[in-house]
Amino acid sequence: MNPHVRRPQPLPADHPGTPAPRLLTLTIDGQVAQVREGTSLLKVLQSLGIDTPTLCWAENLTPVNVCRICVVELEGARTLVPSCSRAAEDGMVVHSDSPRVQAARRTVLELLASSVDTSTAPQMLAFMARYAADGQRFGPAQAPLAAGERDRALAGHHHLGDGQSAATVAQPVKIDNSLYVRDYAKCILCYKCVESCGIDAQASFAIAVAGRGFDARISTEHAVPLPESACVYCGTCVDACPTGALMFKSEHDLRQAGQWRPADQATTRTICPFCGVGCTLELTSQDNKIVRVTSPKDSPVSAGALCVKGRFGTVFVHGVAGEEGDEPSSTVP
Amino acid sequence: MDLRPISAAATAAETEAIDALLQAHAPADHAGRQPEFPVGFRRARSQRHLLLPGLHALQLRCGWISPGGLGYLCKRLHVPPADGFAVASFYALFSTAPQPPLAVHVCDDIACKLAGADQIIDDLKQQWDPDASPQAAWHRSPCLGLCEQAPAALRIESGEWPREQAWGHVTSQQLMQALQGGAVPEALPAPLPQDRKNLKLLRRIGAVDPASLADYCAHGGYLALRRALELGPQRIIEEVAASGLTGRGGAGFPTGRKWAAVAAQHAHPKYLVCNADESEPGTFKDRALMEGDPFLLVEAMTVAGLAIGAERGYLYLRAEYPVALRRMQHAIDQARAAGLLGADILGQGLNFELEIRRGAGAYICGEETALLASLEGFRGEPRTKPPFPVEVGLFGQPTCINNVETLCCVPDIVLHGGAAYAAIGTKLSAGTKLFCVSGLVQKPGVYELPLGTPLAQLLELAGAGPLERIGSVLLGGAAGTFVRGDDLQIPLTFEDTRKIGATLGSGVVLVLGAETPVLPLLQRLAAFFRDESCGQCVPCRVGTVRVQELLARVAGAAPLGSWSEERFRLQELGQCMRDASICGLGQTATSAIESAVARLGIIERAAAADPIAGGIA
Ligand SMILES: Cc1cc2nc3c(=O)[nH]c(=O)nc-3n(C[C@H](O)[C@H](O)[C@H](O)COP(=O)(O)O)c2cc1C
Ligand code: SF4
Ligand code: SF4
Ligand code: SF4
Ligand code: FES
Ligand code: FES
Numbered sequence: 001m002n003p004h005v006r007r008p009q010p011l012p013a014d015h016p017g018t019p020a021p022r023l024l025t026l027t028i029d030g031q032v033a034q035v036r037e038g039t040s041l042l043k044v045l046q047s048l049g050i051d052t053p054t055l056c057w058a059e060n061l062t063p064v065n066v067c068r069i070c071v072v073e074l075e076g077a078r079t080l081v082p083s084c085s086r087a088a089e090d091g092m093v094v095h096s097d098s099p100r101v102q103a104a105r106r107t108v109l110e111l112l113a114s115s116v117d118t119s120t121a122p123q124m125l126a127f128m129a130r131y132a133a134d135g136q137r138f139g140p141a142q143a144p145l146a147a148g149e150r151d152r153a154l155a156g157h158h159h160l161g162d163g164q165s166a167a168t169v170a171q172p173v174k175i176d177n178s179l180y181v182r183d184y185a186k187c188i189l190c191y192k193c194v195e196s197c198g199i200d201a202q203a204s205f206a207i208a209v210a211g212r213g214f215d216a217r218i219s220t221e222h223a224v225p226l227p228e229s230a231c232v233y234c235g236t237c238v239d240a241c242p243t244g245a246l247m248f249k250s251e252h253d254l255r256q257a258g259q260w261r262p263a264d265q266a267t268t269r270t271i272c273p274f275c276g277v278g279c280t281l282e283l284t285s286q287d288n289k290i291v292r293v294t295s296p297k298d299s300p301v302s303a304g305a306l307c308v309k310g311r312f313g314t315v316f317v318h319g320v321a322g323e324e325g326d327e328p329s330s331t332v333p
Numbered sequence: 334m335d336l337r338p339i340s341a342a343a344t345a346a347e348t349e350a351i352d353a354l355l356q357a358h359a360p361a362d363h364a365g366r367q368p369e370f371p372v373g374f375r376r377a378r379s380q381r382h383l384l385l386p387g388l389h390a391l392q393l394r395c396g397w398i399s400p401g402g403l404g405y406l407c408k409r410l411h412v413p414p415a416d417g418f419a420v421a422s423f424y425a426l427f428s429t430a431p432q433p434p435l436a437v438h439v440c441d442d443i444a445c446k447l448a449g450a451d452q453i454i455d456d457l458k459q460q461w462d463p464d465a466s467p468q469a470a471w472h473r474s475p476c477l478g479l480c481e482q483a484p485a486a487l488r489i490e491s492g493e494w495p496r497e498q499a500w501g502h503v504t505s506q507q508l509m510q511a512l513q514g515g516a517v518p519e520a521l522p523a524p525l526p527q528d529r530k531n532l533k534l535l536r537r538i539g540a541v542d543p544a545s546l547a548d549y550c551a552h553g554g555y556l557a558l559r560r561a562l563e564l565g566p567q568r569i570i571e572e573v574a575a576s577g578l579t580g581r582g583g584a585g586f587p588t589g590r591k592w593a594a595v596a597a598q599h600a601h602p603k604y605l606v607c608n609a610d611e612s613e614p615g616t617f618k619d620r621a622l623m624e625g626d627p628f629l630l631v632e633a634m635t636v637a638g639l640a641i642g643a644e645r646g647y648l649y650l651r652a653e654y655p656v657a658l659r660r661m662q663h664a665i666d667q668a669r670a671a672g673l674l675g676a677d678i679l680g681q682g683l684n685f686e687l688e689i690r691r692g693a694g695a696y697i698c699g700e701e702t703a704l705l706a707s708l709e710g711f712r713g714e715p716r717t718k719p720p721f722p723v724e725v726g727l728f729g730q731p732t733c734i735n736n737v738e739t740l741c742c743v744p745d746i747v748l749h750g751g752a753a754y755a756a757i758g759t760k761l762s763a764g765t766k767l768f769c770v771s772g773l774v775q776k777p778g779v780y781e782l783p784l785g786t787p788l789a790q791l792l793e794l795a796g797a798g799p800l801e802r803i804g805s806v807l808l809g810g811a812a813g814t815f816v817r818g819d820d821l822q823i824p825l826t827f828e829d830t831r832k833i834g835a836t837l838g839s840g841v842v843l844v845l846g847a848e849t850p851v852l853p854l855l856q857r858l859a860a861f862f863r864d865e866s867c868g869q870c871v872p873c874r875v876g877t878v879r880v881q882e883l884l885a886r887v888a889g890a891a892p893l894g895s896w897s898e899e900r901f902r903l904q905e906l907g908q909c910m911r912d913a914s915i916c917g918l919g920q921t922a923t924s925a926i927e928s929a930v931a932r933l934g935i936i937e938r939a940a941a942a943d944p945i946a947g948g949i950a
Contacts, residue, residue: 068913107909111875156425163885205413216868221414230337
């Protein structure tokens with residue numbers, strides 16, 4: 001990621017060195033809003049109750065503003081601006097639902113849907129319905145590439161097609177460990193996993209965006225399998241992924257077997273039993289088995305991040321392998 | 334952070350190449366010894382900017398970036414291996430898979446296509462058997478900046494004695510020779526097509542020995558730096574502002590205002606960066622300046638450093654310019670030896686250090702924020718502005734980024750005053766401008782004309798023949814527009830081109846004949862943007878692919894739905910890319926294509942199987 005995306009963080013509001021906040025006045029869709037200096041346009045929109053779609057933004061991650069779904073029209077600006085990362089300025093006049101904004105959002109969704117499998121991304125499907133986006137308008141999808149083909153793409157080289165089918169990122173799912181799978185046919189390249197694995201949360205730096213252009217992809221060094229990489233299986237990236245491209249193996253296996261039944265699932269909020277930090281856990285269970293462990297992004301303790309024990313270790317409650325004929329559904333490789 | 338290193342071991346050659354590089358960049362207090370983790374992680378991490386030079390060292394020594402080599406480099410620089418791979422795989426001239434040691438890059442971009450590059454490539458496909466020779470390989474390449482000598486090629490031989498050579502007027506015989514390890518002619522700067530007495534910026538080119546500082550001084554060199562030292566920073570900036578000089582890199586931002594903004598920043602240190610990435614297809618003016626008059630750029634950067642208060646400058650040079658690299662490096666070394674660079678320049682207490690950093694085959698690294706990221710050792714991904722680099726630039730510090738041509742205008746402004754410069758050209762477009770003329774003209778090359786000269790006059794100078802024989806002109810480069818007919822009379826200024834929805838861009842003037850098939854050029858432009866998009870934002874990453882596919886359908890006369898649906902689809906794609914892309918690449922990627930559709934009626938012509946459209950389906 002471009003390092004300049006990371007700006008110096010302002011001091012917290014209650015810090016003695018923080019000057020009294022300046023109030024800014026701006027007009028959004030005709031409503032006048034007063035906000036503190038340093039607030040993003042998205043926060044202002046949210047505070048006014050204006051529902052703004054986002055894909056690459058998350059409250060616990062530094063904005064990378066790459067998906068462009070959150071763009072709004074700013075009077076006086078040549079282009080639309082990303083609301084997730086643009087700071088409010090005094091006197092701004094913003095239109096969040098103008099025809100230009102709607103057109104841009106619709107086309108962005110169409111471009112994504114024409115190249116990515118959205119079947120496990122309910123949020124995207126809802127946005128597409130809202131903006132009447134048609135993922136088919138660029139023609140039938142090209143045949144999926146073989147395993148590893150996209151990983152080997154070299155920058156600046158591509159095969160010219162005849163345009164009769166639309167290039168996609170379709171490829172076989174990567175299953176190289178027993179804890180989570182990577183189905184990059186569903187990846188919209190929102191950078192959330194990279195940020196989670198980097199300085200925003202985990203600081204393992206196991207994955208990054210490699211290649212460029214349409215060949216850009218999430219990759220380990222030289223695309224080695226996860227067990228050979230720096231991954232420590234904290235699962236924070238899986239939790240952050242908005243499309244189901246990264247998925248817990250337990251969920252993946254159930255879906256493959258046609259046994260994933262959200263209607264029969266319960267969520268239980270609890271505290272991780274493993275160490276004194278006390279991260280907040282959210283256990284999703286189905287048929288009395290834990291099938292997914294997530295952590296609320298707004299938890300003051302864990303802010304969406306966990307370690308391998310909290311993320312994958314709670315299955316001990318199912319009993320030990322061999323006992324009652326039960327296998328633990330996951331083991332650390 | 335606790336990094337997990339790559340387990341593969343580096344070869345002796347890889348270790349040597351990296352050690353030599355790091356040795357040369359060792360901090361002064363460690364000269365002569367390179368501990369594995371020099372003085373704590375903070376310093377190790379602060380060496381990340383050496384990642385790109387390190388990758389160059391590996392590529393040139395071994396022909397590819399192997400896991401072992403990358404692992405060693407990442408360990409020395411304390412960069413996560415996944416991050417190192419992310420950077421290596423970003424650049425077209427780095428290979429992350431084993432490659433033959435000899436690579437020949439054959440340009441098939443717009444100017445070379447007009448000069449028969451496709452025929453040469455077809456010959457090559459027939460004659461060269463890739464399986465029979467594991468020692469060499471050829472690749473198609475985007476514009477190599479040798480368009481006035483089109484078709485062009487670049488030969489890169491890695492190994493203990495690496496060699497890089499670019500040459501023009503390429504034949505398929507020469508390419509076969511080059512692939513078999515034979516010698517090829519080195520492209521030397523083509524002689525200027527204009528009479529020297531009319532030239533200002535280019536006046537020394539061809540008249541001065543580019544390797545001799547003494548000769549440069551004999552031709553009026555380094556008078557401007559002396560004058561600048563008398564004037565002082567404030568007055569220099571005032572003169573530059575008064576001159577009305579605007580950026581020559583494409584965006585046309587007033588240079589005086591940019592300098593004043595950097596000078597006004599309180600943070601220190603400040604940096605000066607010269608953008609010599611010149612990768613816009615059809616552009617070769619900066620190469621002409623750097624090869625023909627390298628000391629001019631060194632002097633200009635020194636003056637700029639003095640004006641904005643920067644003690645360190647970087648010259649970000651595209652990797653495809655081996656001659657410019659040699660000549661600029663030589664000029665920098667000579668200037669340093671003569672006390673014109675370094676500490677206490679001319680005994681006047683001025684400090685300025687200048688270093689060349691090479692790009693590695695990425696058009697997007699010409700975009701200023703991408704360039705900064707690339708210099709720092711990150712992927713060349715642009716970011717949204719604000720903040721602008723004048724506030725938050727290289728290493729987070731205030732930074733002034735200027736094009737080569739922009740900077741080279743400064744010495745004359747300092748010497749003769751801003752008013753004299755402003756007197757040339759028009760009120761809103763001051764001075765002279767370099768134009769890169771190529772395509773179907775008798776005298777292609779770099780032309781210098783006062784802004785405001787009619788395009789028709791430039792075409793006549795270049796021997797384009799009668800205006801009726803001109804099909805159209807691609808003005809401003811890949812991100813420019815096609816103009817034709819009456820528009821050929823427009824005065825070449827920023828304001829007049831804007832009025833007709835065109836742009837001067839980087840000064841590209843590519844001339845197409847009345848019978849030239851346009852679609853192959855459009856398809857090449859679309860493929861260029863697809864290849865060169867950094868891939869960060871959706872409108873550009875996927876949009877460039879959809880535009881390229883759409884043009885393939887136009888060329889194949891096989892529309893998806895009706896032709897008017899295709900036209901509407903292109904419009905909507907263009908609108909979204911202009912409105913929602915992060916940077917200028919995505920914002921302008923459909924500009925030339927949409928102008929060809931609107932002004933040359935390409936879709937109608939293709940539908941009617943008119944040969945002037947002409948596909949390469
Ligand atoms: C995609 C893209 C590529 C660019 N390439 C170049 C380039 O090769 N050389 C250059 O000088 N400016 C290039 N620019 C413009 C730079 O971003 C920047 O505006 C310029 O270097 C500023 O210098 P100037 O004010 O002297 O023109 C490019 C811009 C974009 C959006
Ligand atoms: S599981 Fe954790 S360490 Fe592994 S890639 Fe995801 S975020 Fe990084
Ligand atoms: S894998 Fe998921 S989180 Fe990562 S970039 Fe792709 S969609 Fe985003
Ligand atoms: S517009 Fe294209 S090149 Fe620019 S940031 Fe977006 S993807 Fe990258
Ligand atoms: S949410 Fe703002 S650009 Fe993705
Ligand atoms: S060198 Fe081939 S198009 Fe410029």
